[in-house]
Each structure stands twice: as C-alpha cells, then as structure tokens.
Amino acid sequence: MSDSQLLPTGQKKINHLEMIEISKFFPGVIANNRVNFDVKAGEVHALLGENGAGKSTLMKVLYGLYPPEEGAIKLDGEQVVIGSPVDSIGLGIGMIHQHFMLVESLTVAENVALGLASTRGPLTDLDIVSQRIQELSEIYGLQVDPKALIWQLSVGQQQRVEIIKALYRGAALLILDEPTAVLTPQEVDEFFLTMRKMMDDGHALIFISHKLHEVLDISHRISVLRDGHMIGTIPVEGATKEKLAEMMVGREIGLKKERVSNEKSEKKLILKNISAQSDRGTPALKGIDLEVYSGEILGVAGVSGNGQKELAEVITGLRNVTSGQVVLEDEDVTGLSPKELINRSLSYIPEERMRDGMIKEFTVAENLILREYDQLPFANNGFLNLKNISTHSDEMIKSFNVKTPSQETTVKSLSGGNIQKLVLARELFRKPRTLIAAQPTRGLDIGAMEYVHLRLLEQREEGTATILISEDLDEILALSDRIAVIFEGEIMGIIDREEATTERLGLMMAGVVE
Amino acid sequence: MIEKFFTEAVLVGIIASGIRLATPYLYASIGETFGQRSGVLNLGVEGQMLLGAFAAFYVSLTTGNLWFGLLAAMLTGLIMGLGMAFVSINLQAVQGISGIGFYLFGLGLSDLLFQKLMGTVVTVSGFRPIYFPVLSDLPIVGQIFFNHNILVYGAYAMVFVAWFVLNKTTLGLKIKAVGESPEAADSLGVSVSKIRYLTISFGGMMSGIAGASLSIALLNVFQQNMTSGLGFIAVALVYFGGWRPIAVMGGALLFSMVNSLQLWVQVLNIPIPSDFAVMMPYVLTIIALVVTVQRVRPPSALTKPFERGH
Numbered sequence: 001m002s003d004s005q006l007l008p009t010g011q012k013k014i015n016h017l018e019m020i021e022i023s024k025f026f027p028g029v030i031a032n033n034r035v036n037f038d039v040k041a042g043e044v045h046a047l048l049g050e051n052g053a054g055k056s057t058l059m060k061v062l063y064g065l066y067p068p069e070e071g072a073i074k075l076d077g078e079q080v081v082i083g084s085p086v087d088s089i090g091l092g093i094g095m096i097h098q099h100f101m102l103v104e105s106l107t108v109a110e111n112v113a114l115g116l117a118s119t120r121g122p123l124t125d126l127d128i129v130s131q132r133i134q135e136l137s138e139i140y141g142l143q144v145d146p147k148a149l150i151w152q153l154s155v156g157q158q159q160r161v162e163i164i165k166a167l168y169r170g171a172a173l174l175i176l177d178e179p180t181a182v183l184t185p186q187e188v189d190e191f192f193l194t195m196r197k198m199m200d201d202g203h204a205l206i207f208i209s210h211k212l213h214e215v216l217d218i219s220h221r222i223s224v225l226r227d228g229h230m231i232g233t234i235p236v237e238g239a240t241k242e243k244l245a246e247m248m249v250g251r252e253i254g255l256k257k258e259r260v261s262n263e264k265s266e267k268k269l270i271l272k273n274i275s276a277q278s279d280r281g282t283p284a285l286k287g288i289d290l291e292v293y294s295g296e297i298l299g300v301a302g303v304s305g306n307g308q309k310e311l312a313e314v315i316t317g318l319r320n321v322t323s324g325q326v327v328l329e330d331e332d333v334t335g336l337s338p339k340e341l342i343n344r345s346l347s348y349i350p351e352e353r354m355r356d357g358m359i360k361e362f363t364v365a366e367n368l369i370l371r372e373y374d375q376l377p378f379a380n381n382g383f384l385n386l387k388n389i390s391t392h393s394d395e396m397i398k399s400f401n402v403k404t405p406s407q408e409t410t411v412k413s414l415s416g417g418n419i420q421k422l423v424l425a426r427e428l429f430r431k432p433r434t435l436i437a438a439q440p441t442r443g444l445d446i447g448a449m450e451y452v453h454l455r456l457l458e459q460r461e462e463g464t465a466t467i468l469i470s471e472d473l474d475e476i477l478a479l480s481d482r483i484a485v486i487f488e489g490e491i492m493g494i495i496d497r498e499e500a501t502t503e504r505l506g507l508m509m510a511g512v513v514e
Numbered sequence: 515m516i517e518k519f520f521t522e523a524v525l526v527g528i529i530a531s532g533i534r535l536a537t538p539y540l541y542a543s544i545g546e547t548f549g550q551r552s553g554v555l556n557l558g559v560e561g562q563m564l565l566g567a568f569a570a571f572y573v574s575l576t577t578g579n580l581w582f583g584l585l586a587a588m589l590t591g592l593i594m595g596l597g598m599a600f601v602s603i604n605l606q607a608v609q610g611i612s613g614i615g616f617y618l619f620g621l622g623l624s625d626l627l628f629q630k631l632m633g634t635v636v637t638v639s640g641f642r643p644i645y646f647p648v649l650s651d652l653p654i655v656g657q658i659f660f661n662h663n664i665l666v667y668g669a670y671a672m673v674f675v676a677w678f679v680l681n682k683t684t685l686g687l688k689i690k691a692v693g694e695s696p697e698a699a700d701s702l703g704v705s706v707s708k709i710r711y712l713t714i715s716f717g718g719m720m721s722g723i724a725g726a727s728l729s730i731a732l733l734n735v736f737q738q739n740m741t742s743g744l745g746f747i748a749v750a751l752v753y754f755g756g757w758r759p760i761a762v763m764g765g766a767l768l769f770s771m772v773n774s775l776q777l778w779v780q781v782l783n784i785p786i787p788s789d790f791a792v793m794m795p796y797v798l799t800i801i802a803l804v805v806t807v808q809r810v811r812p813p814s815a816l817t818k819p820f821e822r823g824h
Contacts, residue, residue: 065701065822086703101698103691104814114691115702118684165702 004202008139011170013041013202014092015076017062022071024057031057032068033228039173044195044205046215049225050248050445051416055208056098058225059175062206063095064088094171096162098178102150109133109146112165129168136167140194155303156187163194173204180214184303185473185506192218210248210446211474212241224248249446268294268434268465269315274324276314284310286489287324292465294433297456299480299497300469301505307489308469309351312438315467316348317341328434342371347432349423351439351469353416357423360412364404365393367411368426400425401451417448424455435459438469453479473502487511522654528778530658532771533666537732538563538724538741539766540669542748543755544676545720547762548713550752551680553693553815554602556714557613559721560745561620562594566725568624571736572631574638580730584665587726588719594620595718599711606819617745625738632736640734641665665723665731672720676759689713693813696820706820721745747799754802756810765802772798 005013017039024032031054039045049055060066062073064082072079075091082088088095102111113129130146137143142160150158159179166174176195180188195218199205209215215222216239223233224247231247271290278284284307292298302308313319315326317338326334328344350356358367369378369389377388393407402421404414411419420440427435437456441449456479460466470476476483483500485492485508492508542559549556566587574583598616601607641663643650650660680686688709691699696706724745729736751769755762776791 084703085701089703095701097701099697101695101701103695103698105694105811106687106690110687111691111698113684114687114699115704116684122683122685124682124684124687 007172007203008201009136009167009170011092011172014172014204015041016074017076017093017173017204018074019058019062020072020074022058022061022073023069024054024061024066025069030228032061034070035225035228035230037223037230037233039204039206041172041202041204042199043220044199044207044218046207046209046219046222047225048208048210048212048215048222048244048248050210050447051443052445053225053248054228055225056177059095059177059206059208062088063093063175089169089171092170092172093175094166094169094173095175096159096166096177096179098181100158100162102158102161104149104151106150107146108144108148108150108153108161108164111150111161112146112168116169132168133164136164140164140167140197142194155182156184156190159183159191160194171203173206174198175206175208177208178210179207180209180211182304184509185502186510188214212244215244216241226250245446265294265463267291268329269467270325270327271315272325272327274311274314274326275322276310276319277322278310283322284489285314285321288486288489288491290467290484290491290494292434292467294465295460295463296481297460297466297468297479299476299483300467300486301473301476301483302471302486302509304471306486308438308486310489311486312348312351312436312467312469315436316346345430345433347427347430347435349420349427349435349437349440351442353419353423354412358411358419361410363408363410364397364402364414364422365389365407367422368393368396371426372430396422396425396429399429417444417451420444420448420452424452428455428459431462432459432464435464435466436469437466439471440468441470441472441475449475473505476505477502485509524778524782526654526657528771528774530661531777532767532774533658534662534732535770535773536763536766537666537669537727538744539748539751539770540673540763541720541724541727542745543751543762543766544669544672544759545717545724546749546752547676547755547757547759548680548689549710549717550816551693551757551813552689552710552713553696553813553818553820554599554710554714555609555613555749555817556595556598556602556616556717557610557746557749558594558598558616558620559613559717559724559748560741560743561617561624562591562718562721563725563728563741563745564620564624564739565594566591566722567729567740568627568725568736569722570726571638571729572627574640574730575632575636580638580641583730584723584726587722589722591718591720591722591725592715593718594721595715596711598718599714602714602819603707603710606821609817609819621739628736628738635735635737637735638730640730640732663731665727668723669727670763673759673763680759690813692820693815696815696818700820700822710820721748724748743796747795750799750803753812754799757813768802769795769798 007013019037021034021036022032023034035058037058047055057066061068064084064087067083073082080091109126109130112133113124113126118125119128133146142164144157144160144164179191183191195205207219216236219236221233221235222239222244224231224244226248269292271288274285274288275283276285288311300308310319314321317336321334325332328346333341333344354360372378378385390407397404397407400421403418411422441452444452456466468479477500480497482494482496483505484494485505487509488511492513542563546556546559569590570583570587573586574580594616601612602609643661643663646660650656680689688699688704691704692706692709700706728740751762751765754765773795776794779786779791780788
C-alpha cells in the first residue's frame with residue numbers, strides 16, 4: 001500500500017469509515033438493529049448474510065438511499081450526515097449496485113457524465129469526459145469504448161462502466177453489491193484483479209457476496225449479518241466455509257447428501273435440433289440437441305440470458321419452436337399445450353417463481369392444486385372438492401416443511417424459500433417422470449437451498465429425468481450427472497461431471513467450443 | 515375537375531397553408547416530447563390547449579394586446595402543467611387516466627368561461643404575417659416560406675431548440691436518463707421529480723401556446739371545443755416521430771399537408787364527398803401509428819411513476 005494520502009485518481013483517501021449503532025426499521029421489520037461496521041483504506045471488508053439479513057439495507061443507508069432511524073456515520077473520525085446519494089458521492093463513497101444503474105440507450109460517456117457539472121456550462125462536454133474515461137481505464141485496466149451504447153456491451157463490460165462511473169466521481173470507498181453474481185468465472189478473475197489493484201492503491205472496498213469461496217479469496221475481514229444483527233467480524237485468517245455458513249444460518253449446516261450412482265436406463269426426453277425465438281423475435285435457440293435419461297440430472301450451465309429461459313419454455317410447451325422436435329417418452333410432443341404435457345407427467349419449476357410458479361394473490365391451498373385443480377380427487381364434474389383440497393394442503397405443508405401461518409394464507413406474504421417449497425410440493429408430489437428445474441435455488445438462502453438440492457437428488461433416485469438449468473456452477477457441479485453448457489442459444493459441449501472443472505466450464509460459458 | 519389542382523397557385527397554396535397549419539401540432543407535440551422523454555405521458559394536452567386558446571383570445575380581446583394574450587396562454591398552460599406534474603409525480607396517479615381528467619377539465623372550464631364571459635362568437639384581429647423585404651415578394655418561395663405570422667416561425671424554431679436541448683446539453687442528458695432509467699439517474703444525484711416537473715410544466719406552457727396559435731393567429735376566434743382532437747393527434751405525433759423532435763416535425767408536416775389538401779379539395783369543389791376529405795387526416799394518423807409504433811422503442815420508464823427503493 002502506498003503511503004500517500006492521495007489515490008492515483010487524485011482523490012483523497014478515506015482512511016477509516018465507521019458506521020456506529022445503525023438501526024433501520026421498515027413497517028413490521030427491523031432491517032438493521034444497532035449494527036456496527038467499519039472499513040479502512042487498502043482493505044476489502046466482506047459483508048455476508050442470507051437474503052433479508054439486512055446487508056443491502058445497511059449499504060443503502062451508507063449510500064444515502066435510506067435514512068437510518070438511529071446511529072451515526074464517521075468518516076476519518078468526524079461525524080457526517082448522508083441524506084442522499086449526492087452527499088455520499090461528495091464524500092467519496094461510490095456504489096456498484098447489483099442491478100446496474102445504467103441508462104441502456106445512452107453511451108458510456110453519457111452515463112458517466114450524467115448528473116455532473118459540465119466544463120461548458122449548460123452544454124455537454126463528452127469529449128473531455130471521454131478523455132478522462134480513457135485515463136481511468138488505463139490506470140485500472142478497465143477497457144471500455146466511451147462511445148459505445150450500453151445495451152451493446154456485455155455484462156462484464158457494463159460492470160466496468162459502473163466502476164469507472166464511481167471512480168470518475170472520485171470514489172475512495174466502493175460498495176460492491178454482489179458484483180460477481182452476473183459474471184463468468186474468468187470475468188470474476190479479471191474483476192478480482194481490478195479489485196486488488198484498487199486495494200493496493202488505497203481504496204477502501206466493501207464486498208457483498210454470498211459465494212463463500214470468493215469471500216475467502218479476496219477479503220481481509222469478514223462480517224456476518226443475520227436477521228438485522230451483526231453476528232461478528234472475523235479476520236480471513238482462520239475463517240472457513242463451514243464457520244461462515246454457520247454464522248450466516250445460525251446452526252450447523254448439514255451437509256451434502258451423497259449422490260448414489262444410478263444406472264442410466266431409458267431416454268426420457270430428446271430434443272432434436274431445436275430452434276426458437278426470444279420474446280423480441282431474435283433467434284434465442286439455434287439447433288439444440290439434448291438427451292436426458294431417467295434417473296439422471298442433466299445440468300445446463302451458462303450465464304443468464306443465453307437461451308436458458310427459452311429452452312425451459314420450449315420443453316414445457318410455453319413457447320413455440322421454429323424448427324426441430326421435442327420427443328418425450330418416444331412420442332413427438334412438439335407443439336403440445338402445457339396441459340397436455342402435464343398429463344404426460346412433466347413437471348416444471350420455473351425460473352420466476354413469483355411470476356410463473358405461483359399466483360401470489362391465491363392461498364397456499366389454491367396454489368398447491370394449480371396443476372390438477374380439475375381432476376379427481378380435487379374436483380368432480382366441475383365442482384371443487386374443498387375437503388380433499390384442504391387435506392392435501394395439510395399433507396403437503398407438513399411433508400415439505402413449509403412455514404406458513406395456515407393454508408388460507410396468501411402466497412405473497414411467505415418468504416422466498418417457503419414459496420419455493422410450495423412449488424416443489426406441487427411439482428414433485430405427483431412423482432413426475434420428467435422434471436425441468438430452472439434456477440431452482442436462485443435467491444434462496446443456504447438452508448432452503450440445501451433442502452431443494454436434497455429433494456432434487458431424491459427425485460433422481462426415484463428415476464426422474466431432470467434438466468437442471470442454473471447459473472450457479474457450484475450447484476451444477478454438486479447435482480449433475482452430465483453438464484451441458486449453453487452460450488448464445490447453442491450447446492457448447494456436454495461433459496461428464498467427473499471431467500468438469502470450474503475453469504473448463506467457465507471457458508465454455510464464454511463461448512469457447514469444446 | 516382534377517386538373518384544377520395542378521395549377522401553380524393551388525399547389526403553392528396547399529404547401530403554404532400546410533406549413534401554417536402545422537403550428538399548433540408543433541408546439542403541442544414538441545412540449546409533449548419533453549414530457550414523454552422524461553417518462554410522463556400527458557394526455558391532457560387537448561384540455562391545456564383549449565384553456566390556452568381561451569385565455570389568449572379573451573385577454574387579447576379585452577386588452578387589445580396580442581402579446582398579453584400570448585402571455586396569458588403560456589401562464590394558463592403552465593398552471594395546468596404544474597397540476598398534471600403534481601398529480602403524476604407527487605400523487606403517483608395513473609397517467610393515462612389523470613390526463614383524460616385534465617382534458618375534460620380544460621374542455622369544460624374553457625366552455626364555461628366562454629359562456630359566462632363572452633357568450634357569442636366574436637373575432638379578434640390576430641397576429642399578421644411578417645413582411646420580409648425582398649424575400650416575401652419572391653414568386654412561389656415568398657408565398658410558401660415568407661408569408662407567415664410570428665407564431666408559425668416560433669413553432670419551427672422550437673423544434674430546433676428542442677433538438678439542441680435534448681442532444682447537446684446536460685439538461686437533455688438528464689431528461690433522457692430520467693425517462694429511460696430513473697433509478698440510475700437518482701443514484702447519481704439527479705432529481706427525478708425536479709426534471710419531470712420541469713418537462714411537464716414546460717409541456718403545459720407549449721400546449722398553451724398551441725392553443726393561442728389557433729385562437730389569435732390562425733383562426734382568430736374562440737369556439738367551444740375548437741381544438742376538436744388536435745391535442746390528441748399531437749400526442750400521437752410524438753409516438754409517430756419516435757420521440758425525436760425533427761421526426762415529430764416531419765409527422766406534423768405530413769399531417770398538416772394532408773389537412774391542407776383536404777381543405778383545398780373542399781374549396782375547389784372537387785367531387786369527393788366532404789366527409790371523406792375531412793376523414794383523411796384521421797385515417798392517416800391511424801395508419802401512421804400502426805406502421806411506426808413497432809419500429810421505435812419508447813422511453814423505458816414512460817408512464818411509470820418513480821419511487822426510490824422500488
């Protein structure tokens with residue numbers, strides 16, 4: 001670390017930022033309860049916690065998006081008031097949001113210049129801004145073309161724009177909110193290089209993630225939040241995944257279920273040369289060939305937006321193919337309706353559980369019979385059998401361990417993990433012969449994730465043919481028998497789990513053909 | 515019969531009045547372009563125009579000064595615009611519906627004031643064509659370009675001002691950002707409500723001038739519902755022009771040329787039923803919208819109220 005009080009950008013360092021006894025309440029929820037947190041120049045301080053633990057709230061308080069109810073923020077020993085992003089930016093605090101704050105239809109330079117005073121008064125000075133962007137790019141190795149439109153850039157490049165935007169505003173302290181969630185493993189490596197460079201130069205970095213190995217890799221100190229409380233801050237030396245997971249969840253995580261080896265038997269589902277369009281009418285799938293056997297989990301890995309959604313929808317009858325064939329149990333089912341596919345024992349765990357998986361205004365009981373609402377034992381000649389429905393709900397709530405006040409509760413008031421358990425209950429109780437699981441654990445905390453994994457492995461043992469679509473490579477590697485990698489609507493290759501490594505999959509995810 | 519059309523005088527007349535008739539569309543749709551670019555759909559343009567037209571006419575009539583009339587129209591439009599801004603920004607109302615409310619309010623109030631304060635249709639002598647030495651006397655060109663009143667030239671000037679502001683200034687950058695991604699703008703310290711207040715009240719002022727251009731420059735009368743849908747067409751022209759001022763002007767010109775054509779068809783007594791002639795501009799709007807709406811993507815945040823943290 002250099003001893004100068006200035007950063008290479010010319011900005012003064014933030015030597016020590018402290019958040020003291022911060023409390024933030026939302027109606028009915030204590031998001032932060034007397035939380036203490038601090039970060040120093042030249043260090044990466046990781047903030048860990050499950051969804052809803054209060055990480056984002058704490059950072060939004062620091063960035064001036066939420067006013068705290070109690071507590072103080074001290075910058076180099078002096079108390080400061082941060083009422084809005086204008087204040088935090090003025091103090092040298094920058095934030096890279098999980099969902100990028102970029103205007104897609106504008107250029108890189110325009111996005112950087114937005115909201116800043118121009119050297120030409122009311123007129124824009126994009127040429128000067130572009131020059132400065134080039135300088136910053138060179139210092140930090142963040143190559144971007146200032147004239148490019150945001151929507152033309154890859155996710156990794158967009159992230160560079162976000163970092164440049166913060167540095168341009170003189171950020172000495174950067175809040176990085178799950179920056180690696182959208183990146184391929186190679187992009188993560190590059191991103192870490194940038195982080196290390198910034199750290200060596202004396203930036204203070206706050207790193208939010210729930211990927212434990214990344215946190216262990218890059219951080220100096222790790223703080224864990226749970227239910228709005230600060231559980232503890234520990235140095236990275238001596239920290240282990242198990243220890244961190246335990247701090248996050250509050251109990252010991254019981255570990256992985258052993259995968260039993262299964263004999264591959266019959267081909268359940270065959271996709272032959274499938275092509276389909278996206279919602280925008282552009283080609284989303286380009287000649288996909290896949291086969292799934294009973295008793296097998298076929299993992300489909302890839303960075304989101306490469307055709308995964310369309311793939312799931314084509315198989316489940318929600319999207320028409322432009323060419324190709326879907327064969328389910330030796331029968332051509334191309335173009336059949338979702339209902340007809342349901343009747344052929346196909347189950348679907350959709351990516352957007354709140355939008356496609358559940359009707360959030362309906363009760364737990366109603367949502368549990370969405371697939372068989374018109375069949376015995378739930379209905380007879382068009383009349384619902386409320387007694388059977390109620391018995392069924394109680395059984396499901398119990399056997400899938402759903403935490404809900406009652407079966408009459410509307411689904412929208414349940415937590416993400418419990419909603420996903422309901423989806424699983426509905427899709428798995430009928431013992432599907434084929435299962436499409438799209439991002440089944442996205443947004444779930446460790447406990448719920450563990451549960452979903454156990455259930456998927458159970459299905460595998462019972463002989464279900466499963467396609468597991470996921471962006472989470474750890475999940476893919478933990479569950480799959482074979483792994484297909486999808487990139488821009490094409491399968492880059494299919495490899496056995498035993499031969500798969502993160503590096504190899506990462507390259508394929510970036511479009512390198514095997 | 516048809517050959518009557520192809521005389522020089524008639525063709526020049528059609529083009530000249532086409533250029534003139536575009537005036538109210540231009541003011542209204544350029545104002546609306548700013549609002550929509552910042553993410554607010556104001557469907558109350560027609561009502562703002564009617565009140566503007568009345569204010570301009572009544573003040574001109576009573577004071578005898580057309581400039582006071584114009585000022586009154588601008589103020590009226592501004593107040594209406596502030597109302598729309600308050601309802602859509604502070605109260606976060608559904609913009610399509612509240613716009614219709616403002617339209618009906620303008621329609622009703624302008625008629626009420628007309629009944630109470632004037633009662634009968636009278637005329638004022640409105641803005642006169644400006645005489646440019648030499649230029650106005652040129653054959654054809656003089657007739658087409660140099661024989662209009664100040665509000666006509668003002669309308670075209672506003673198109674280029676709008677283009678300049680949207681593309682060359684920091685304000686324009688903020689407006690576009692607020693309309694595309696208010697979250698991003700907010701995170702950089704741009705005040706979403708301030709920008710939207712600015713564009714909506716400016717749009718209201720422009721609608722007021724659009725109304726004035728009818729009542730004290732083009733027609734020189736005030737009548738109940740004298741805009742007859744013109745404000746709604748102005749909103750449609752913004753979509754037609756893909757939210758870009760120059761293209762909006764193209765749409766306004768196309769529309770007013772067709773309008774001018776149908777007026778001449780009637781004047782010359784060409785045997786096309788007048789109902790068809792009158793229908794032409796409206797049919798054209800529908801066709802134009804169907805053809806273009808698929809082509810350009812509207813500002814992403816159009817009609818979406820902004821609330822931090824959602």
